């Protein structure tokens with residue numbers, strides 16, 4: 001299988017080359033040149049995430065140096081569950097994607113990418129430095145996935161004082177081959193510094209830099225696996241088709257779901273549930289794409305004003321009418337997020353993180369006829385235990401902390417500081 005840029009450059013490259021590059025040279029994102037098509041019977045006997053992953057991803061790795069190792073990669077990456085939990089009978093479910101090491105769905109993509117990079121490394125190559133800017137969850141997931149891997153180091157940049165205390169602990173509790181820098185600036189500054197580092201001649205000459213950001217195909221593709229496995233299990237058990245409501249920011253999680261559906265998996269409707277950053281819902285309504293500066297919300301991992309993976313969605317559905325037929329989108333404000341956390345805790349006994357609450361609120365706002373038309377699944381993108389500062393006052397009690405997260409939060413932390421300038425970042429990278 002080969003992959004090509006969304007911006008139309010004719011060059012097509014293989015799976016592992018696309019993983020290493022991240023962004024295409026013309027600034028576009030890599031997408032498959034053709035789509036494999038599956039029958040349900042193709043997954044007969046495949047129940048677990050690794051079993052489904054191996055069959056679903058095989059066509060993408062075909063002909064690539066990683067092909068023969070795909071089984072080992074998916075067994076290593078998908079070593080924690082993604083349970084589908086009933087919220088309301090057979091009508092509303094939640095897909096819990098937060099049982100990995102850092103308690104958010106980003107663990108799936110980060111662990112898959114790390115397992116691939118580890119196998120692509122050749123003896124004697126200089127150590128690979130994964131540079132990542134984070135507004136919260138990505139940095140922790142990437143640090144966890146690459147921690148203590150030989151020949152690889154991680155440099156995390158996060159905006160000082162602008163991540164939650166719990167998130168900061170997750171970004172700074174690693175040590176060994178992971179360095180975490182609190183940047184005196186915003187998330188946008190962190191992202192700019194990473195971009196500048198990748199084209200800085202002094203750094204290029206001395207460091208093997210690589211990225212693990214969410215536009216990397218190696219993070220997006222594995223996310224199709226939990227949609228495939230969940231929808232297959234649901235179809236086998238009930239004979240019905242599950243529809244998904246996906247809390248969205250950069251749209252990586254949602255595009256993976258739509259990719260799974262287009263490959264033939266039994267997935268019904270897909271709704272992109274956004275917070276007050278309403279670029280995507282506005283675009284679907286008006287037909288005019290207007291990127292904006294992001295606004296800060298309670299669901300901060302979704303504070304994106306210019307979602308990068310929209311480009312992949314538009315490449316798939318170039319006509320607006322087709323795009324509107326493929327997805328819907330909603331926008332939920334902070335007041336509704338708060339209210340939903342309180343109400344659903346009282347009504348269902350469920351505790352949502354602020355991102356998941358955007359999905360739950362979207363379901364609650366559907367017309368009754370739509371809620372009755374078919375079963376729905378809200379995707380839980382993070383554990384509420386990552387956001388106790390927000391959630392605990394709303395439910396009037398403590399959020400239970402999963403053991404793996406408790407272990408992380410109990411570790412000693414270590415952080416360094418940086419001004420928001422390439423000069424400082426360059427110095428820090430060159431002296432290690």
Ligand SMILES: *Cc1c(COP(=O)(O)O)cnc(C)c1O
Nearest residue numbers: 137249250251252253301381382
């Ligand atoms: C990253 C993230 C999102 C948004 O996912 P996208 O793939 O960027 O749409 C939603 N919720 C949580 C908890 C996240 O960490």
